[in-house]
Amino acid sequence: MAKLEILTYPDKRLRQVAKPVTEFDDRLRTLSKDMAETMYGAPGIGLAAVQVDVAQRLVVMDLSEEKNQLRVLVNPEIIKQEGCISTQEGCLSVPEVYADVERAEKITLRAQDINGYPFEIEADELLAVCIQHEIDHLNGKVFVDYLSRIKQERIRKKILKETRLAYA
Numbered sequence: 001m002a003k004l005e006i007l008t009y010p011d012k013r014l015r016q017v018a019k020p021v022t023e024f025d026d027r028l029r030t031l032s033k034d035m036a037e038t039m040y041g042a043p044g045i046g047l048a049a050v051q052v053d054v055a056q057r058l059v060v061m062d063l064s065e066e067k068n069q070l071r072v073l074v075n076p077e078i079i080k081q082e083g084c085i086s087t088q089e090g091c092l093s094v095p096e097v098y099a100d101v102e103r104a105e106k107i108t109l110r111a112q113d114i115n116g117y118p119f120e121i122e123a124d125e126l127l128a129v130c131i132q133h134e135i136d137h138l139n140g141k142v143f144v145d146y147l148s149r150i151k152q153e154r155i156r157k158k159i160l161k162e163t164r165l166a167y168a
C-alpha cells in the first residue's frame with residue numbers, strides 16, 4: 001500500500017470531472033486501498049479519487065470512531081433526496097477551513113462495490129452530508145464553492161500564503 005498526495009485547493013486538478021469506473025480489476029482494488037490508507041493517515045473521514053488526481057468515480061469513506069468501517073463507493077449517484085440540513089464541513093483538500101454548507105438531509109444512494117455489485121443505501125445526517133460532499137469532488141466541485149465570493153477569495157489567499165510559507 002502507498003500513501004498518495006492529496007491535491008490542495010485551489011489546484012485546478014480538483015476541477016476534473018471523473019469518469020465512470022468500468023474495470024473492476026486489481027488496479028481499482030489497489031487504488032481504493034491506497035486511498036483508504038491516505039484517508040486514515042490524513043486523518044479524514046472521506047476521500048474522492050479526484051483529490052488524489054485520479055479522474056475516476058471512486059470514493060472511500062469511514063465515519064466510525066474505531067475507523068474499522070470502510071465504505072468503498074464506485075460510481076455513486078444520488079437517486080433520491082429530501083429535506084435540507086446545514087452542517088459545518090471541512091475537506092482534506094482545504095486544510096484548516098471549516099464552513100457551514102446546506103445539503104439534502106436524506107438521500108438514497110446507488111453505487112457499486114469494489115467488485116462491481118450494485119447496491120443502494122438510504123442515508124441521513126453526517127453520512128448523507130459526507131456522500132454529497134464526496135460526489136461533488138467527482139464532479140469537480142469543492143465545498144467552498146458554496147460560500148460567498150468574498151469568503152472564497154479569503155480562503156484562497158490564506159491557503160496560498162501557507163503553501164508558500166511551507167515551501168519557503
Ligand code: NI
Pocket residue numbers: 090091092093133137
Ligand atoms: Ni472534500
